[in-house]
Amino acid sequence: xxxxxxxxxxxxxxxAIDVFSRKGFNATTMLDLAKETGVQRGSLYNAYQNxxxxxxxxxxxxxxxxxxxxxxxxxxxxxKEAFSQLLKTVVERLCGDKEAxxxxxxxxxxxxxxxxxxxxxxxxxxxxxxxxxxxxxxxKAIEDKQFIGDPQATAxxxxxxxxxxxxxxxxxxxxxxxxxxxxTALEYMPFTKVS
Amino acid sequence: xxxxxxxxxxxxxxxAIDVFSRKGFNATTMLDLAKETGVQRGSLYNAYQNxxxxxxxxxxxxxxxxxxxxxxxxxxxxxKEAFSQLLKTVVERLCGDKEAxxxxxxxxxxxxxxxxxxxxxxxxxxxxxxxxxxxxxxxKAIEDKQFIGDPQATAxxxxxxxxxxxxxxxxxxxxxxxxxxxxTALEYMPFTKVS
DNA sequence: AACAACTTTGACAATACTGTCAATAATGGA
DNA sequence: TCCATTATTGACAGTATTGTCAAAGTTGTT
Numbered sequence: 337x338x339x340x341x342x343x344x345x346x347x348x349x350x351x352a353i354d355v356f357s358r359k360g361f362n363a364t365t366m367l368d369l370a371k372e373t374g375v376q377r378g379s380l381y382n383a384y385q386n387x388x389x390x391x392x393x394x395x396x397x398x399x400x401x402x403x404x405x406x407x408x409x410x411x412x413x414x415x416k417e418a419f420s421q422l423l424k425t426v427v428e429r430l431c432g433d434k435e436a437x438x439x440x441x442x443x444x445x446x447x448x449x450x451x452x453x454x455x456x457x458x459x460x461x462x463x464x465x466x467x468x469x470x471x472x473x474x475x476k477a478i479e480d481k482q483f484i485g486d487p488q489a490t491a492x493x494x495x496x497x498x499x500x501x502x503x504x505x506x507x508x509x510x511x512x513x514x515x516x517x518x519x520t521a522l523e524y525m526p527f528t529k530v531s
Numbered sequence: 532x533x534x535x536x537x538x539x540x541x542x543x544x545x546x547a548i549d550v551f552s553r554k555g556f557n558a559t560t561m562l563d564l565a566k567e568t569g570v571q572r573g574s575l576y577n578a579y580q581n582x583x584x585x586x587x588x589x590x591x592x593x594x595x596x597x598x599x600x601x602x603x604x605x606x607x608x609x610x611k612e613a614f615s616q617l618l619k620t621v622v623e624r625l626c627g628d629k630e631a632x633x634x635x636x637x638x639x640x641x642x643x644x645x646x647x648x649x650x651x652x653x654x655x656x657x658x659x660x661x662x663x664x665x666x667x668x669x670x671k672a673i674e675d676k677q678f679i680g681d682p683q684a685t686a687x688x689x690x691x692x693x694x695x696x697x698x699x700x701x702x703x704x705x706x707x708x709x710x711x712x713x714x715t716a717l718e719y720m721p722f723t724k725v726s
Numbered sequence: 727a728a729c730a731a732c733t734t735t736g737a738c739a740a741t742a743c744t745g746t747c748a749a750t751a752a753t754g755g756a
Numbered sequence: 757t758c759c760a761t762t763a764t765t766g767a768c769a770g771t772a773t774t775g776t777c778a779a780a781g782t783t784g785t786t
Contacts, residue, residue: 727786728786730784742773754760
């Protein structure tokens with residue numbers, strides 16, 4: 337490379353994710369992103385062409401990390417504990433110290449899924465990925481005789497439920513409520529009792 | 532009244548609900564609403580002051596009808612069938628003939644909850660109302676010995692789940708997937724077997 | 727019929743946002 | 757060191773959106 341980029345792309349994308357999470361896709365302007373990242377608007381256009389593409393870059397950056405994170409959280413050999421752990425950290429992430437930060441992907445789905453086919457595809461792929469990670473863990477739980485439901489159906493159900501929790505967060509900002517919701521769901525799921 | 536309003540408010544609000552559902556709160560402009568309702572932008576400003584207030588009017592119009600609708604759907608004396616019926620019609624409404632119509636309240640929550648305290652309050656009240664209707668039906672189910680879970684926790688869980696289904700709709704537009712999700716949830720819920 | 731009260735209408739100003747571009751600056755490689 | 761290449765910067769034009777307002781229109785009431 338000859339004229340090399342001055343700004344740190346990793347950093348810019350992380351900030352973009354944060355801004356999109358807080359303000360939502362539509363309400364976030366290129367000027368917002370420029371201000372918060374400290375990178376001139378013109379530079380952002382030069383690097384990413386437009387908001388849609390910048391969003392796509394940020395989103396794939398986010399999902400790559402997120403899916404790995406999810407898989408890590410599900411490592412506990414006890415299936416019920418694994419999912420409990422996962423949901424607990426997800427809730428904690430949603431109700432982090434930063435007041436107004438919501439769920440990046442859920443906001444994006446509600447606002448940007450219709451925007452263009454590329455964004456729609458990214459969002460679909462992400463949910464598919466999430467579902468697969470969950471399904472695989474449920475499959476393993478069945479092999480371990482720790483679960484007796486249908487992995488595919490249950491995975492797609494859990495994906496929906498976590499999206500729902502993200503919506504609830506927007507309204508109540510109440511960690512306890514969100515915790516109660518996922519605990520209720522876990523209680524109802526057909527995990528088998530393990531000594 | 533002397534200078535009486537020319538447009539039919541009921542009709543305008545219904546169209547507004549439809550436009551907000553399709554485009555989302557932010558992407559809907561006063562011009563959009565003017566075009567689709569056939570009412571001049573100036574008249575809308577005169578009647579509702581601004582977009583936030585117009586939205587509030589439309590939203591309360593929507594929720595009034597929706598909560599009554601929900602209560603009706605839950606009339607079936609068999610609790611599991613009642614909830615099955617409810618979720619079935621909710622899914623059908625989401626996947627109606629109109630291609631791009633999503634869930635009005637869920638879109639609003641993700642986009643407009645932060646906008647102003649009044650909107651936030653309306654959204655909270657709506658979810659509270661929904662939860663109460665569901666909780667009451669579950670309470671009755673317990674009295675009828677058709678259900679053995681906690682009504683409050685289960686109601687708030689079901690509110691979250693339905694929001695989640697609305698999010699899923701945005702991505703997959705797949706009625707079968709949504710049906711499978713709520714059926715899975717119903718299977719897992721502790722309804723007691725009734726002869 | 728005349729009036730008061732309200733609505734409708736179209737025009738207007740102000741602002742916000744997007745996307746582009748030319749000039750300038752920076753930098754790795756020859 | 758010089759050059760080719762890319763990034764940065766600030767300005768610009770174009771469009772979109774909001775909100776306001778005065779003029780005109782409408783209608784129930786007296």
